[in-house]
Amino acid sequence: QKEVEQDPGPLSVPEGAIVSLNCTYSNSAFQYFMWYRQYSRKGPELLMYTYSSGNKEDGRFTAQVDKSSKYISLFIRDSQPSDSATYLCAMSRVTGANSKLTFGKGITLSVRP
Amino acid sequence: GAGVSQSPSNKVTEKGKDVELRCDPISGHTALYWYRQSLGQGLEFLIYFQGNSAPDKSGLPSDRFSAERTGGSVSTLTIQRTQQEDSAVYLCASFEGMDNSPLHFGNGTRLTVT
Numbered sequence: 001q002k003e004v005e006q007d008p009g010p011l012s013v014p015e016g017a018i019v020s021l022n023c024t025y026s027n028s029a030f031q032y033f034m035w036y037r038q039y040s041r042k043g044p045e046l047l048m049y050t051y052s053s054g055n056k057e058d059g060r061f062t063a064q065v066d067k068s069s070k071y072i073s074l075f076i077r078d079s080q081p082s083d084s085a086t087y088l089c090a091m092s093r094v095t096g097a098n099s100k101l102t103f104g105k106g107i108t109l110s111v112r113p
Numbered sequence: 114g115a116g117v118s119q120s121p122s123n124k125v126t127e128k129g130k131d132v133e134l135r136c137d138p139i140s141g142h143t144a145l146y147w148y149r150q151s152l153g154q155g156l157e158f159l160i161y162f163q164g165n166s167a168p169d170k171s172g173l174p175s176d177r178f179s180a181e182r183t184g185g186s187v188s189t190l191t192i193q194r195t196q197q198e199d200s201a202v203y204l205c206a207s208f209e210g211m212d213n214s215p216l217h218f219g220n221g222t223r224l225t226v227t
Binding site: 006034041044045046049090096100101103 | 117146148153154155156157158161169204206210215216218219220221
């Protein structure tokens with residue numbers, strides 16, 4: 001079993017839909033949880049960063065972490081064609097320079113106009 | 114300011130040849146990481162530098178892979194005697210060192226071994 005599992009998709013939704021992306025993990029030592037967005041032929045860019053359990057909202061994006069279930073989610077409201085990208089969950093045990101990230105495989109999202 | 118720069122952006126090489134991939138991090142970023150992104154495999158950690166030292170090189174897949182960093186800045190990832198399974202996108206990321214600050218990724222080098 002891989003440390004981080006992510007549904008590989010792909011996922012296609014109409015513009016305006018609510019999108020739910022999820023990851024599960026097995027290592028209870030993970031404390032820091034991130035979502036990265038990666039456009040084609042580009043490097044990943046940080047979208048959301050959460051410490052421990054709870055919710056975090058930033059505009060149309062909401063990140064949820066449930067450490068008891070080892071489950072994290074990213075919700076995208078009012079999805080736009082510009083949200084079409086690959087979304088990767090990532091997590092680490094510590095923060096700072098030595099925070100080696102463990103990534104999910106990523107899910108490709110397509111938002112149809 | 115400039116982001117993380119990687120070169121070349123694409124590299125096609127024949128099996129058995131050596132390749133060098135270069136990463137120019139954001140100025141002042143003390144930490145530098147190399148990851149590999151293979152089709153269907155996600156991002157895999159390769160090696161981490163703090164300054165010119167590599168405290169964690171646990172992700173290097175074999176002794177054909179090596180990396181160095183000089184002057185606390187540019188890093189080079191070298192793959193010797195390339196194999197077809199080395200084909201992947203090699204991503205470099207730098208980090209300024211503050212807690213909760215993000216990794217800044219380059220756009221990667223797409224390596225194809227024929």
